[in-house]
Amino acid sequence: MKVSMAICAGFESYRASPVDMRVVTSDGQSIAAHSYVLASSSPVLERTIDAARRGWGAECTIRVLGVSADAVHAFIHFLYCSKVTPEEDEVVGAHGAQLLALAHAYRVGWLKSAAETAVSARLTPDRAVDMLKLARLCDAPRLYLRCARLAAKDFAAVELSEGWRFARRHDAALELELLKLIEDADERENRWARERAAQEACRQLGEAMTTLEHIFPGSSGAACATDGCTCRGLQLLMRHFSTCTKKTAPGGCARCKRVQQLFRLHASVCDRTDQACRVPLCRNFKGKTQAEKADKTWRLLVKKVIRAKVMSSLANRKVPEVVSTSWARYNGRAAKLR
Numbered sequence: 110m111k112v113s114m115a116i117c118a119g120f121e122s123y124r125a126s127p128v129d130m131r132v133v134t135s136d137g138q139s140i141a142a143h144s145y146v147l148a149s150s151s152p153v154l155e156r157t158i159d160a161a162r163r164g165w166g167a168e169c170t171i172r173v174l175g176v177s178a179d180a181v182h183a184f185i186h187f188l189y190c191s192k193v194t195p196e197e198d199e200v201v202g203a204h205g206a207q208l209l210a211l212a213h214a215y216r217v218g219w220l221k222s223a224a225e226t227a228v229s230a231r232l233t234p235d236r237a238v239d240m241l242k243l244a245r246l247c248d249a250p251r252l253y254l255r256c257a258r259l260a261a262k263d264f265a266a267v268e269l270s271e272g273w274r275f276a277r278r279h280d281a282a283l284e285l286e287l288l289k290l291i292e293d294a295d296e297r298e299n300r301w302a303r304e305r306a307a308q309e310a311c312r313q314l315g316e317a318m319t320t321l322e323h324i325f326p327g328s329s330g331a332a333c334a335t336d337g338c339t340c341r342g343l344q345l346l347m348r349h350f351s352t353c354t355k356k357t358a359p360g361g362c363a364r365c366k367r368v369q370q371l372f373r374l375h376a377s378v379c380d381r382t383d384q385a386c387r388v389p390l391c392r393n394f395k396g397k398t399q400a401e402k403a404d405k406t407w408r409l410l411v412k413k414v415i416r417a418k419v420m421s422s423l424a425n426r427k428v429p430e431v432v433s434t435s436w437a438r439y440n441g442r443a444a445k446l447r
Contacts, residue, residue, distance in 0.1 A: 238272030261294035315417035
């Protein structure tokens with residue numbers, strides 16, 4: 110009731126002009142209003158008022174049913190204000206679902222967007238199914254996506270809600286739709302996990318190519334001799350390759366095979382001349398690559414490794430302070446919106 114009284118205080122500025130219509134709610138309450146304000150705010154209300162008016166200048170009555178009287182008060186108040194101030198976010202949150210339905214039915218786009226945002230921000234697992242159905246009926250894609258994500262994230266809590274139990278008993282289409290959304294979310298998460306794993310593998314291969322160039326620099330550089338360098342592990346693998354006697358055996362050596370694959374990959378991404386590159390077998394693998402056309406899978410791997418090397422070099426470069434400050438400010442705003 111406090112919310113309703115605060116809303117009614119917003120009509121004080123219009124008391125100088127006489128009211129010419131009344132809005133009747135579901136419980137029989139009558140709200141005095143000005144037809145020109147409501148008609149200018151909603152094309153649906155404009156047609157409804159014209160149909161209900163019996164003569165020029167005569168008072169008309171329209172009915173807004175299906176929602177509480179407080180929600181109708183809030184709806185009319187926002188039509189008068191034509192905006193939602195930060196102080197009124199609590200009012201929108203208290204009647205968010207009903208305001209969303211009213212704004213959609215009467216085609217008040219800005220209020221529909223505000224109500225959709227308020228409902229999405231206050232969404233809980235016990236209301237996810239009900240709000241999903243409301244979002245589908247009111248064409249609210251952001252709320253629909255928010256409900257789907259929440260259901261996929263915390264389906265155990267959603268199963269305990271009254272909305273889910275009602276959907277299982279009486280709305281098989283909604284139940285099937287929600288299960289399909291959850292299945293799609295799981296498949297999408299698995300696909301993203303595979304893509305992240307592939308990107309990480311390409312990043313590691315790109316770092317291995319950079320480490321090879323660090324171990325075997327060109328004619329203008331000297332080989333790395335630092336004990337604590339990150340290339341130490343790859344150096345040990347190179348020493349094993351140079352002394353291993355099993356690499357020419359029928360079964361071969363698994364570690365030596367990995368080294369040969371690294372040499373072949375290096376030859377595919379190497380842009381040095383044969384005289385400048387000192388990586389072992391680089392010239393041999395380059396000649397084989399030119400003589401024998403590589404398969405599609407290998408060419409795709411080479412492209413991904415080259416892309417990973419470029420992205421790694423860009424990520425490791427020093428970012429100007431102005432750019433880093435702006436990026437941190439943007440991330441803070443994005444976190445608040447989520």
